[in-house]
Amino acid sequence: MSLPTVQKLYAVVDGTWPPAAKQTHGPWTVRLDNSGSSRVSAATAEGRVTDADIPQAEAVMHQAGQTPLFMIREGDDRLDRDLAARGYVIKDPVNLYAVPIAKVATERPPPVTSFEIWPPLAAQAEVWAAGGIGPGRLAVMERAPDPKTTLMGRLNDRPAGTVFVGIAADCAMIHALEISKDHRRQGLAQHLTRAAAFWAQDNGADYLTLVTTQANDAANALYSSLGMTLVGQYHYRTLPE
Incomplete structure (x- = not known):
């Protein structure tokens, strides 16, 4: 493929x-x-x-x-x-990364680790807000066309992470993956990525895709470890403040 x-x-x-x-x-x-x-x-x-x-x-x-x-x-x-x-x-x-969904949708997260939720809960908004993702970006999620969902991740009986996933054509794309500071480095980002792949597979997508900054070493390492392939890049140009 x-x-x-x-x-x-x-x-x-x-x-x-x-x-x-x-x-x-x-x-x-x-x-x-x-x-x-x-x-x-x-x-x-x-x-x-x-x-x-x-x-x-x-x-x-x-x-x-x-x-x-x-x-x-x-x-x-x-x-x-x-x-x-x-x-x-x-x-x-x-x-920009992409992978056939079947390569990621191989093992579901542990029980009560990930939940599909739409619209997102206040607890998810709090996790996003702590990571700098505020109401403006939540409005982007709201206007995005179906199929779409959010996933809430839980660790130690607490909301610990969240992500938005949408589908266009045959590609699901992950946006705004955020893990609470106190719950990082415990595998939750990988669990949410796999959960996103299962949701996307159930909703007709063939590929899981995403965008992450080149400076985010942890994210690039995670997605490479899941077998995702670097397809291309882009950058922005803006005037200095």
């Missing part, structure tokens, strides 16, 4: 983590959202763009009250150079 391409995963990100508004302006797709999540607040080039096109996207984002932010995807080398020449700096380089 061949893995989805990086171009397909860019679409899966959009399909499972949608912005409040998405507009076309010339050669740009501009995402508008006040959640603080870069994935739903960035402009992307749809085809060939030149340095002369950049002010158009900047103006749309300024008008919406957003700091100009550009997602640099595979093939955007010229745009990357043009933005760098304008003083834009790199923000949050990320890795």
Whole structure:
């Protein structure tokens, strides 16, 4: 089974983590959202763009009250150079992973470790909030299309972790996996990832996918250990504060 391409995963990100508004302006797709999540607040080039096109996207984002932010995807080398020449700096380089679901949905988590819940509970919101994932990102989850769910992880009889999972096409994508500080390094992230794979399999997906920052060594090590393959990358360009 061949893995989805990086171009397909860019679409899966959009399909499972949608912005409040998405507009076309010339050669740009501009995402508008006040959640603080870069994935739903960035402009992307749809085809060939030149340095002369950049002010158009900047103006749309300024008008919406957003700091100009550009997602640099595979093939955007010229745009990357043009933005760098304008003083834009790199923000949050990320890795995109994919794996056939059957490779991860092999062993269910221990009993009472993971629960499928929609809509998410206040206890999950508290776990996310402690990790910097606030109401804006919860609103992204709310507007995401079905099928979707959250998983709540429990350790020592307490809510200890949570994750959002959505499906677009034949790909399930994990977002906002957060483990409470006091419960890290106890295997819960792996349990929730496997639980997400079983849920996705039951809901018709063929692949489990996700995005994580390149700087998150623990997450990259976890997903590699689960047999996930690095399919591609992207990063953002933004102006310094």
